[in-house]
Amino acid sequence: MSTEKELITAIIVTYNSSKFIEKCIKSLVEFWPSGYYRKIIVVDNKSGDSTKKVVGKYRNKNIDLLVQHSNLGFSKAVNVGIHASLQSHYFLLINPDTVIRRNALLNMVQETKKRRAGIAGGKTVGFNGQKQGDHFRKINLSVGIFDFTNLRKLYPNDYWHKYFYYEDVPASKNTVDVDGVTGGFMLITGKTVNKIGYLDEKYFMYLEDMDYCLRAKKAGMQVIYVPSATARHFGGGSSNNRSRSNSDAWTRSRSYYFLKYFNIIENFLMQPLFYIDSISDKIDFPLKKLWSLTDLPNFPLKFPILNRLFTDAHKLFGLEKVIAGSDVVHVAETYYGYTHQSIVAKRRGLIKKIVSTVWETIPHNNEGIRGRKQYKQYAYENIDKFLAVTNKAREALIKEGVSDHKIEVLKLGIDIQKFKPKIKRDKGGIHILCVARLVPEKGVMDLLEAFLEIYKTNKKVWLTFIGDGPLKQDLKGYRNVTVRKVPYSKIHNEYQQADIFCLPSRKTKTWEEQYGMSLIEAMATGLPVVTSDAGGIPEVCGSCALYIKPGNVITLKKNLDYLIGNKSIRKSMGKAARLLAEKDYDRMKVAKRLGEIYWSLASR
Template identity: 40%
Template sequence: MIKVCFIRGKYLNNFEGQNYLFNRKDIQFTAVSSLFPLHRRFPFPVQKLTSPVDLPFFNRGIKYLGNRILGDSHMLFGLDELSNKFDVFHTADPHYYYSYQLAKLRKKNLIKTLIATSWETIPFNNESIGKKKLIKHFSLKHIDYFICHTEKAKKTLIAEGVNGRKIELVRLGVDLTRFKPNFVNNKNITILFVGRLVEEKGILDLYEAYKNIKYQISNLKSLPRWQAGKTKILKLRIVGDGPLRDYLLDHIELDKLIDNVTIEQKDYEEMPKVYEEADIFVLPSKRTNTWEEQYGMVLVEAMASGLPIIAYNTGVIPEIVGSAGVLIKEGDRKNLFTSIKHLINVGEHRDKLGKMGRKRAEKEFDAKKTANKIKDIYIKSLI
């Protein structure tokens, strides 16, 4: 039996965690988080350690100060005390402070094997602060193996000097028995967005497109088949939270769309039902200088749920979605509007894309297959 310590600090979550449900006869798996991780309940043992990010007054100002002093605020107090209790330590991106803590232990041979999952798709990112750059490159040097979930992340590591033979490409998947299609042609159409309510996720572009389509429906100008008494009720369901929440709520009220647009938060356990109740999934993510869509688990969840996808062609979105969605040039609001309207009108195209997405999820994004591949990497790392 291999004893694995899986370190994610504050960002321990179940959408990644569902890929680590091993047979307990093979892998004894323990996760390490900060005191207040993203989710509350997990299907595996979790050991919580104190971190600066747990401080009640931790905000952007404190984070900035912590990054300047430490290089990164995601330190985990007491992490070194676990060094002799596990065979494999599996950390996240090398720029996190807890990855640096583990890399120092690995350099001293106080831990046997150090593996890191690297999501980053922008070469030499997270290096604007001198200390953070030192942390990142020290960690890169002392990590034994890397797991990347995309080709773009793998190429980024290689560009930063990592030997490609140390990198394994493994798709992150979902539980296909929970995220499954509900191929029912409803008279009503629900457009779904899941993600942080920030500008780079494209929520404002989506809201604008929805509003324009809704007004056209109300005026019976653009949807001829609805003029024959087949008017559809078009809803926009937004699941997530973030700084744009109040802005959106204000505009929903001003635009008199309170009955048509909802903003809500859901536990991850509730998300399969959310996808089942939707008809079209939209993710118009945009690049920034320091971020682009690195994976988009919501895209995988949507495909597994048999939803047609419309997204901007940015980051790794084309690598994840493939031909199972409609990809649009970033920021092309007119095409976003047209594409959404087309899928509203043409149910056959919705069904076709949805079935293609499910088939792609079964082939590429099955969490059980991912767990087996990761188990093999753990075994290989100890040989």
């Protein structure tokens, strides 16, 4: 055994972890093994609490605080820590809500040396003394189905969950070889990092530990579980204590892991299950998720193929059984698969009335696919109430033969208490925001072109695209241009930091902007709007926007320049936009009217 005094670097990733981080640091300092150099790196993922202040008290304890400008996720943040201490002999990954016990780290290091292992994990227990899932087997298809989805509830005695966590065998008091250990209390040797590299940053959170262990084993290194290295883990100290099944990160990580390690047929089975999982937990009222063809993994020409095979891919398997006995069933459009299913259920006497929200503004659109005209004709005859979101949608229905007395224009609303103006700090420039799918028809390339012309003479302007799509990479790489995704729960913050909103949508033969929810969100937040006169946009925004003809970059630049240079105009347009949102787009007013429609139909 080498007598060289070796360096151990502990990496703690924090995100709003002020409640826990101090106890974690104290335990590391107190129980750090003698004979080893100590370095502790805290990588903070832009916490909004006092985490940075708490860590700052320990700067004289060989603790480095690396503050990030955004939430990088776990894998990327760990890699930041590793990169900052590449000379280290060992890296200890430890969650901020974890407290190590005496000799825990020493035992991990000694067992790693003894077995010449590449990765070691310790035993974690909750503060109530309950054993936690700290080591596990390689994921097989059965584990994926019966432990990684809600189908777990269907399997008697939770067998595959126990199998995955080695709970089907007696617990060992001695160090054992395993397939994987938790990244919340994991020791990685410097040699392992040199051989297989960093953690896979495509995992934002969850399964990055399993992935890294599999890569180590594939490279010929051992992964061991050391039960004599114990720690107490509170849980949720960096993930807001959200159940993993409720987390979008958990869904994405499962999906990516299976794409990486399983074959096409297995992914064809598993991918829909991941996205079906636990959706009802995110909704404030009962929700039953039914499987649809749309849940199939993406493949080239997915929807054109499915629509031509099945008339429309939006079929919900088992829908008739679920809606049987309903007084009112609310669907969407006239040609969707589940709309047709509801009509068939009504004709069979299973339900009483049908309401359909209609967005389509192009008469006789979507009729080129076999069976679509028949679907529409059945809808005209059997739907009891059509709720057109705009007058243009209403006119399209009338041109297709729907009786005017069956149609009502009911605009869609938003939470105007969430989307509301906020006093902005003077940032010394103008921030333009676009929230949209990053596809050609949304006019995002037109906006980029106009912005780059503006930037030539005005360096104090910024453009932010919020969204995802095939043009994402084409929009990146320009000065003062940012492209990113933001969870919808936080999207209102983006509007509140902007000065101008722009959505220059284009038109095609079969598509135009039917409504534009982001336009309403922007107006509710008190933003002046620059947009096109495509589809239903002029009806939605009224006099609260500056308009261009779709694709007219010259006029787009002119309108943006006008708002950039006129603060008073921006202010007056924003104020008018907010008043319009309060008047027409308050979801509570819309909900009240919708309830009246339901009661009227049900009482007939």
